[in-house]
Amino acid sequence: MTSAAPRKSAKPKAIETPEAGRKGVVLAKSSAAKIDQVDTTYLQTLMGYNARRAALSIIELFLERLAPYGLKPVDFSVMSTIQHNPGVTSRQLCATLNLLPPNLVGLIQSLESRGLIERKPHPHDGRAVGLHATSKGQALMVQAEQAATELETEKTAKLTPGQRKTLLELLQKIYL
Amino acid sequence: MTSAAPRKSAKPKAIETPEAGRKGVVLAKSSAAKIDQVDTTYLQTLMGYNARRAALSIIELFLERLAPYGLKPVDFSVMSTIQHNPGVTSRQLCATLNLLPPNLVGLIQSLESRGLIERKPHPHDGRAVGLHATSKGQALMVQAEQAATELETEKTAKLTPGQRKTLLELLQKIYL
DNA sequence: TATTGTTATACTCTATAACTATA
């Protein structure tokens, strides 16, 4: 998780204060006076800010729901990629998921010691090691992926299926 | 920065291998054989994965471009919020930006010691402290916000203005 | 010489508990 500031139950909704509401826009007060509502209209124009806030919001729930499976976001991404790409190497995982090799070592060892993956010699390259999900790992991921899909549905409940698809496509245009 | 895996210059583009291309879909190979292209189609259906990847991609460039101003993403968000909300308190910053109070203390002290913000007694609450950007801080933020806007324009170059607006709105539907 | 995987390690970020001063 990232930060667990006091939960806001109320939604911003551009509340208009008596002082600032005349033009229908919430304006920052010019002097040193007390602030009731905090204006974040500028930050909300930044894609980085919005993408980060949205990601952290989803990850917060992800950590709760996937904790029973002992999987954090990166663990989940690695396991899922191994499951769908039997024989994938650490180097390929790093390139695909934008991870650094030293940080993957402990993660792989942990998954192996839990009996979720196996390491087999690479058929063509003696340096590399092919990673494979065990039947235990595969069974776990079926459950974990279902939990992930459910939590995502909840977090994107305000979006129509079309909007959800659009959002995925537009995000991929940024990082791919 | 988050991770600096070997830069991928090529783009995925759903390359079809001879073995997997028959149905126009890239499939994971079923056996323990070598993997050429890594299939991430499942992860790409997850909003959390895509939002995080997009955010980190933008933040990576943000760190480079804003380093001359001595501002990291959170510093920038805090300074920007103070600038647009003179007299805002630490408590309000935490609630608005989803930060934890202990983590804000050192950040505020750093900004104050750099002469970018001032702390003034709160008019109505003796416990609270109002935060204000100094003229030096305001001048810095004018430059910093311009740099941020430029970098964002580059990172979202594949999007039309309409798509960019749509993306911002849809992301806010997730975390607000 | 270049690459895969690894070790060691440093640095940053985030989280929790507990304290003070004021309301």
Add this chain to the structure above:
DNA sequence: TATAGTTATAGAGTATAACAATA
């Protein structure tokens, strides 16, 4: 009693440098 701000500290995440084994 509750809240704003603070301190200390633990834990997780991310980073760089350097090495052995293989290509």
